Amino acid sequence: MAQLDLTRRTLLQMGIGAAATALVPGGLRPVKAFQLGDAVLTSVSDGNLVLPMSFSYPDAPQDELVALLVKHGLPTDQLLPDCNVPVLKSGERLIMFDVGSGSNFMPSAGKLLDNMADAGIDPADVTDVVFTHGHPDHLWGLIDDFDEMVFANARFHMGRAEFEFWRDPATVDAMPEERKTFAIGAQNRLAHLEDIVVLFEPGAEVLPGVEAVDTAGHTPGHMSFMLHGGPKPVLIAGDAITHGAISFAHPSWPSGSDQDPEMGIATRLKLLDRLAADKAALAAYHLPKPGEGRVERDGTAYRFVASD
Template sequence: MALLDLTRRSLLQTGMAAAATAMLPAGLRPAHALATGDVVLSSVSDGNLVLPLGFSYPQAPQDKLVALLQANGLPTDSLMPDCNVPILKSGDRMIMFDVGSGSNFMPSAGRLLDNMAEGGLDPAEITDVVFTHAHPDHLWGLVDDFDEIVFPNARFFMGRTEWEFWRDPATVDAMPEERKTFAVGAQNRLAYLEDMINLFEPGAEVLPGVEAVDTAGHTPGHMSFMLHGGSEPVLIAGDAITHFAVSFAHPAWPSGSDQDAEMGVATRLRLLDRLASDKAALTAYHLPTPGEGRVERDGTVYRFVAEG
């Protein structure tokens, strides 16, 4: 795979974006796609989550948190992050990162298949599925209501640590009560992949040009993926970065969704510093749709700058 240069400026200069996006079904030609040559990085919405504010940032100074949300025109009683499923079209490969929530997690989510159909993309066209982690909104869309794998022609990839954690029978008992359903749901769905999963380690080239980056903390084996090959790389961050205001303005605030909050903070700070220094493009699962932009330093903290 030749990921040549995935910046909007270069696309405008070279005029290659239209040719690249033409390879996708018509409904999957988002205005904010990062594209070049025969490679297109797009995303499909799976809807959004609705999370209580107290769950999301229980240790943050609540007055500062509310003020930050108000300053960004957001509700102050809950967070409603978008869910963006990245899809990388490269040559004859259609690579999906995570598979959405399915129909059994939240009423506001689970829209992936409907939006794929609207965009003219058949699940049978997905050749590879690469998981960032095994939380419900990233994994539970693996099987449908008839207990059939939704992506019948895909190969499946997951980091070894993440796989072994969720497949361990002791994980259910070790999880806090409010997270036990996460573990039960993960074990039920990962069982479908027992004989077909491809496991990898941090730093591995999972697929050509797709480097696995260790971003543990949100879960024990959470992975992000750096797309290489051009003058500026692109990071698929999964849930290592989750909120377009809070994660950037206050990256040291612990997140209630991180299984290891302290490690999650360290990972987030390291990742933001790398993104700002490398001037890499960023796509993350819960940033505003389509979830693409860049990281800039803003004094001692950071700022998310959406593409487009």
Template sequence: MAPLNLKRRTLLQAGMAAAATAMMPMGLRQANAIEIGDAVLTSVSDGNLVLPVSFSFPDAPQDELMALLVKNGLATDTLLPDCNVPILKTADRLIMFDVGAGANFMPSAGKLIDNMADAGFDPADVTDVVFTHGHPDHLWGLVDDFDEVVFSNARFHMGRTEWEFWRNPGTIDAMPEERKTFAVGAQNRLAFLEDTINLFEPGAEVLPGIEAVDTSGHTPGHMSFMIHGGSDPLLIAGDAMTHFAISFEYPAWPTGSDQDPEKGAATRLRLLDRLATDKASLTGYHLPEPGEGKVEREGSAYRFVAAG
């Protein structure tokens, strides 16, 4: 007989899938899929964040920032970045990059499991979860309301530096007061993976055809992942770039979401140059849904060209 908590989780997931099949609940969004050689990458929405502009870009030149937002038809007080979770289907694996925010971060996020069901994905079929970093909107969806790991059949992979940062007991005290909950939440959730996590270094082939790219700065061990096997490589960028206009037109501007703003800016500049030079495709976690496109040079800066 299955343990009660396992039965409850199974019933909960079955109920979600049945509801998604019967009708698309309000707020769910269609997934988007692209082919990479023999694999298919699907972008599944976890909803969106609601962030004050004053938090996101406190040290950017404010007059120029406001003008850029207005030019792009955006509000000047609040940003609403999408959350795009990439899922890569290969011949023998179903690989997720990050796991969304779960139910306890922001009401506007945490939609991943419902949207996965709508896109035809079952959490039980996920073979691998590869983390870009440990921020709440990328990690907190790991565990459900019953303190069960949602992707129960998956292997989990994280860069060694990122893992050691969040698992360090001193990280909570070292974080600014407004971000201590980030560290508490990360430590609570990563404890579930203590005995099973696969740690890797920059440059490693994490899984076949998936190259780990050091994009630290946003967090101490933030990783992006270059997917090889298609006609052009594709980068899963995580939060290396977080805004479709600002991160490309003014990549040197510091952002409030980067733990090390100076290093984050240097990482953006290096990465944008590589993407434009290699003509690689890009999917960004917080770029406009589904987050996919290319990087082109525009004078001394860059621009994001959405796919399709």
């Protein structure tokens, strides 16, 4: 399976430098809020990623892949996935699910703090950060350029299996060469949480109304979170479902971004079936801004219907 070296140097060599900001889709608000009963879920943009198609879906039937992308008006040579950071205001808690990529991953991302400021959200007011997994675009925004914690007053929560995977010194050696920077970056950031992180297991109530759902595959301990308490449940899916067209029309196509592609497929199929059957809302990190909508069955596959 083709792999991609996502180091900053490689991105610059690929021509994905400062000009990549021009690839951000225009006319889309960087912040959007949804009412969930007494709580409010706000989607705050961290920008977008720029990924070669050869990395994202190397084993998909290329004629079908191109036809699907053309049908949805999307480029066929690269993916430009949005990065939507969910922020839940529930009672006295201000909960973030992941923290974006910070300034050292891709120039087209790392916009979270600016967009939080536009939304009137102060990082100092964040009470809890709940991580779906340890990939750069979800974790590296934990610290700033001076190695200081960005969300200094928050409690931090991560699934035990995910935390232990990235903190294991053997993980760097076990990762393929093009992903070693993922592990090194994760270990550097998670070292800041070593003595303060709250670890949890699948099925746990991480915070009131926030249920941990095992969605391993994208990473060994990837977690999603079902939000309860509103008129309908909402699944914070992280990267268990990543593309607004491909993940739904062809959920069995392996994704190059999944560390265990076969487990990723099984997880994706299970989630889509549950979401369609339960009519639960879906909020996913890389779906088109603001990343929130619902899943409907479409013959033997599915489709994503974005919220208005």
